[in-house]
Amino acid sequence: MLGQIVVSGFTIGAIYALIAIGFTIVFATNRLINFAHGEFVMAGGMLYAYFTGVQQLPIVPAFLLATALSGAVAWLVYQVGLSDVDRDNHITQVMITLGAGIALKGAAQVWLGKDTLFPPAFSGQASVAVGPLTVSSQALWIAGGLLAFLLALHGLLKYTRLGASMRAVSIDHYAATLMGISPGRAAAMAFVMAGVIGGAAGGLLAPLASTHYDNGIFLAIKGFAAAIVGGIGSPLGAVVGGLVLGLTESLAAGYVSSVYKDVVSLALLLCVLILRPQGLLGQVLPQKL
Amino acid sequence: MSSAIDRRLTLLLLVVLPILAAITDNNFHKSILVFGIINAISAVGLCLMLGLAGQISLGQAAFFGIGAYVTSNLVIRLGLEPMLAIVIASCCAMAVGWAISRPLSRLHDHYLAMATLAFGTVMYIGFANGREWTGGLDPGISVPKFSILGADLSSMNALFAVAWIVLTLSVIVANNIAGHRIGRTLRAMKMSAPAAASIGIDVVQAKSFVFAVGALLTGLAGGLYAHVARSFNAGVFGVGYSIELLMMVVIGSLNRVSGAITGAFIITALPILFDRFEDYRTLVFGVTMVLIMKFMPTGLVDGLFSLGARLAAGRRG
Numbered sequence: 001m002l003g004q005i006v007v008s009g010f011t012i013g014a015i016y017a018l019i020a021i022g023f024t025i026v027f028a029t030n031r032l033i034n035f036a037h038g039e040f041v042m043a044g045g046m047l048y049a050y051f052t053g054v055q056q057l058p059i060v061p062a063f064l065l066a067t068a069l070s071g072a073v074a075w076l077v078y079q080v081g082l083s084d085v086d087r088d089n090h091i092t093q094v095m096i097t098l099g100a101g102i103a104l105k106g107a108a109q110v111w112l113g114k115d116t117l118f119p120p121a122f123s124g125q126a127s128v129a130v131g132p133l134t135v136s137s138q139a140l141w142i143a144g145g146l147l148a149f150l151l152a153l154h155g156l157l158k159y160t161r162l163g164a165s166m167r168a169v170s171i172d173h174y175a176a177t178l179m180g181i182s183p184g185r186a187a188a189m190a191f192v193m194a195g196v197i198g199g200a201a202g203g204l205l206a207p208l209a210s211t212h213y214d215n216g217i218f219l220a221i222k223g224f225a226a227a228i229v230g231g232i233g234s235p236l237g238a239v240v241g242g243l244v245l246g247l248t249e250s251l252a253a254g255y256v257s258s259v260y261k262d263v264v265s266l267a268l269l270l271c272v273l274i275l276r277p278q279g280l281l282g283q284v285l286p287q288k289l
Numbered sequence: 290m291s292s293a294i295d296r297r298l299t300l301l302l303l304v305v306l307p308i309l310a311a312i313t314d315n316n317f318h319k320s321i322l323v324f325g326i327i328n329a330i331s332a333v334g335l336c337l338m339l340g341l342a343g344q345i346s347l348g349q350a351a352f353f354g355i356g357a358y359v360t361s362n363l364v365i366r367l368g369l370e371p372m373l374a375i376v377i378a379s380c381c382a383m384a385v386g387w388a389i390s391r392p393l394s395r396l397h398d399h400y401l402a403m404a405t406l407a408f409g410t411v412m413y414i415g416f417a418n419g420r421e422w423t424g425g426l427d428p429g430i431s432v433p434k435f436s437i438l439g440a441d442l443s444s445m446n447a448l449f450a451v452a453w454i455v456l457t458l459s460v461i462v463a464n465n466i467a468g469h470r471i472g473r474t475l476r477a478m479k480m481s482a483p484a485a486a487s488i489g490i491d492v493v494q495a496k497s498f499v500f501a502v503g504a505l506l507t508g509l510a511g512g513l514y515a516h517v518a519r520s521f522n523a524g525v526f527g528v529g530y531s532i533e534l535l536m537m538v539v540i541g542s543l544n545r546v547s548g549a550i551t552g553a554f555i556i557t558a559l560p561i562l563f564d565r566f567e568d569y570r571t572l573v574f575g576v577t578m579v580l581i582m583k584f585m586p587t588g589l590v591d592g593l594f595s596l597g598a599r600l601a602a603g604r605r606g
Binding site (some may be wrong): 033085090091224225260269 | 397398404408418569582586
């Protein structure tokens, strides 16, 4: 029982971690919380279902297309909505990303339909026995996806010029500008990466949990909770936060009540926000007045 | 907020509403007016929080729900006088608003928005699953006819009158808050919380004050909603309503009470205009919100006003 709960907790936790990474990258370079982020995840899931269902594409191209399109959508949100908004105008940023999220939800409703979709899993075999536990094959894909994205992200941030410029912008946006780095480009790239990783999370999750145009905001709250629990701004924090959140939720569903598992995880978010706003792995940044 | 123009516009709106109600004999249109007033009361509350004090809240639906469910339960279970039930319910909403704002007072902007969104979601899950008290999503809850001291006031005309009086009172409260010392305190806090604290303003107290007032007004609207709708389920109190309220303030004005009321009526009346395009509603909503925030960050009606003023000045000059 406990083993099975831990496995399902880590599965959903890996999805939360992928969503949280998107929040974290965008926060690091833009200093904003992207309220449209959940819709990128929703778009990934819905597009994957659309390409496999309506267009009858094989699984690999369908997944890649869905992921790429979510990245493109994220880029569009940044370019149309945020590229010329003042960095310090937080309320306007909240409203614009919120509005963009609502628009994406509406677009999915109009063009991809209002039905709950159940796209096919990545491999035909439904589940694998690992020792005494049964693990669904999709869970292994999710774990692999998280690992692959983490390695790719690490490589990109550490060893490429673009990654270096993004790190510079996240440390000091003004100084980076003086060194000839375009903060707008770093910010746009952060959105694209958030869109791609979020879209992939949506596509990976859809075969396990189905997909619907309306579940974006819910995934966003969970992903944000994971990012905050781990400490926003650090990708490793996002992973730790996601796994902690997934495990908490799964334990609550197993031992308390599956109805109130979301209440438990959101209560965890509120507790961390109140008691340790910098998160488990975050550092306190000095506040400039 | 609370400028002379704003007060005159608000007065104008409050005078026009009964005239509109008198000339429509269509009960559906009249009910839109009543729901418009209810939304306007909520929107005035959010306008105080966001426009005056700069405190964003994406959890207003929770206060609306507390108002509606506490009222319903008091009336159904204890047979309380409906108006008294509404007052008690809005006090409950106010207490919750005050209590939630204390721990959240360290947060601002993005974090506050997410935390209130999480609060709203938790409350929604509670409303949907606390079936013993709320009837959940199905079958929902049914409330007896509205009456005051035994006199049946359940006709649309009577409900309109009651809602209109409550709106008028809310507007008076909002204007008084905005025009007095506490209003200046809140405005100072909006501009810079540390600067406000440095001149001796108790920021935590100011924040919980404005949260409590916003929750009170929204709870009041929820109590009225319960008596006007009479039969409803938890679906009403989801995140969607919080976002719709935000839209009302954004469409109207972040700085004027009259704008919040106008925005509330525009959003409430939209279903009539979008009758055939119901599916496109969400899409249009979102795109409109982005465009307004980009080009008229103080609100659509506000933006059109200042545009008009600029054009008029240009012609004169």
